[in-house]
Amino acid sequence: MYNLLKGKKGLIFGALNDKSLAWKVAEKAYEEGAEFVLTNTPVSMRFGEIHELAAKCNTIVVPADATNVKDLENLLDKTMEHFGGKIDFILHSVAMSLNVRKGRNYDNLDYGYLNKTLDISAISFHKLLQAAKKKDAINKWGSVVALSYVAAQKTLYRYNDMADAKAMLESIARSFGYIYGREKKIRVNTISQSPTMTTAGSGVKGIDGLMDFTERMSPLGNATADEFANFCITLFSDLTKKVTMQNLYHDGGFSSMGMSLRAMTMYNQALDNPVEPENYDD
Numbered sequence: 001m002y003n004l005l006k007g008k009k010g011l012i013f014g015a016l017n018d019k020s021l022a023w024k025v026a027e028k029a030y031e032e033g034a035e036f037v038l039t040n041t042p043v044s045m046r047f048g049e050i051h052e053l054a055a056k057c058n059t060i061v062v063p064a065d066a067t068n069v070k071d072l073e074n075l076l077d078k079t080m081e082h083f084g085g086k087i088d089f090i091l092h093s094v095a096m097s098l099n100v101r102k103g104r105n106y107d108n109l110d111y112g113y114l115n116k117t118l119d120i121s122a123i124s125f126h127k128l129l130q131a132a133k134k135k136d137a138i139n140k141w142g143s144v145v146a147l148s149y150v151a152a153q154k155t156l157y158r159y160n161d162m163a164d165a166k167a168m169l170e171s172i173a174r175s176f177g178y179i180y181g182r183e184k185k186i187r188v189n190t191i192s193q194s195p196t197m198t199t200a201g202s203g204v205k206g207i208d209g210l211m212d213f214t215e216r217m218s219p220l221g222n223a224t225a226d227e228f229a230n231f232c233i234t235l236f237s238d239l240t241k242k243v244t245m246q247n248l249y250h251d252g253g254f255s256s257m258g259m260s261l262r263a264m265t266m267y268n269q270a271l272d273n274p275v276e277p278e279n280y281d282d
């Protein structure tokens, strides 16, 4: 414990259960001396365990659907009321794809679902930043972080329309980061995290195989949820004041790898003894 967030106040989206990346951030932020409000949708509050986390961190939960501007405005008002003033950090740890959930492939998308994916997983970040800026809810040198994935840059099978959402999310961090930085000295970044076994993570078909592959391809191995929380805390702290408009990879080096000798040897051997996947379209 370093007391890195002593005196800081924040808002944390997306803690569903103790596997959630946001849950780990909340625990770590509490340990580091922060106070924060927790939020999630009314449905996930019912099915998840967020109240347990709130009790542990001695705080309140305010429900909000991150796609609903009125909900976000109410959430920011309630949060500022709770603290009697502005906040210093926000974690946006929110995503969902109905195309993934309903097993629709990328070349057979339902466009109603696609709109939902983009709204929940990317545009909600813009809505949050815009509402926070209009309300002047964040202190100077505050920090906002959203969660991304390398599929925004590189094609990974089965990540589906979530890849488009993450590309948009990272773009929003840059575009809003410019305005928020120039006008209010507030940082906006995304962290591109290794695949992690959470509720959202396990929605990606074949995540076990993917995690195994990235673990072996990354010189440092996959980053865990606890390691993610540590990294996130540094971005909320005053130690990273001039980091903004970045997509920061937290993935053990995976995103910079092309091919390792070991992987190439195994791949070539496997081609001599092929085991056909069920479906090459995936």
Ligand SMILES: NC(=O)c1ccc[n+]([C@@H]2O[C@H](COP(=O)([O-])OP(=O)(O)OC[C@H]3O[C@@H](n4cnc5c(N)ncnc54)[C@H](O)[C@@H]3O)[C@@H](O)[C@H]2O)c1
Pocket: 013, 014, 015, 016, 017, 019, 020, 021, 022, 040, 041, 044, 064, 065, 066, 067, 092, 093, 094, 095, 096, 120, 147, 148, 149, 192, 193, 194, 195, 196, 197, 198, 199, 200, 201, 202
């Ligand atoms: N798990 C991974 O492998 C991985 C890797 C990189 C990035 N991410 C990203 O991390 C973030 C958090 O996911 P997680 O892996 O902790 O899974 P999770 O399922 O625990 O969290 C996802 C959260 O999004 C919330 N959510 C969904 N729709 C919402 C809405 N309309 N309004 C408000 N909240 C809503 C859910 O209630 C849930 O708490 C997501 O953005 C995800 O894409 C996950």
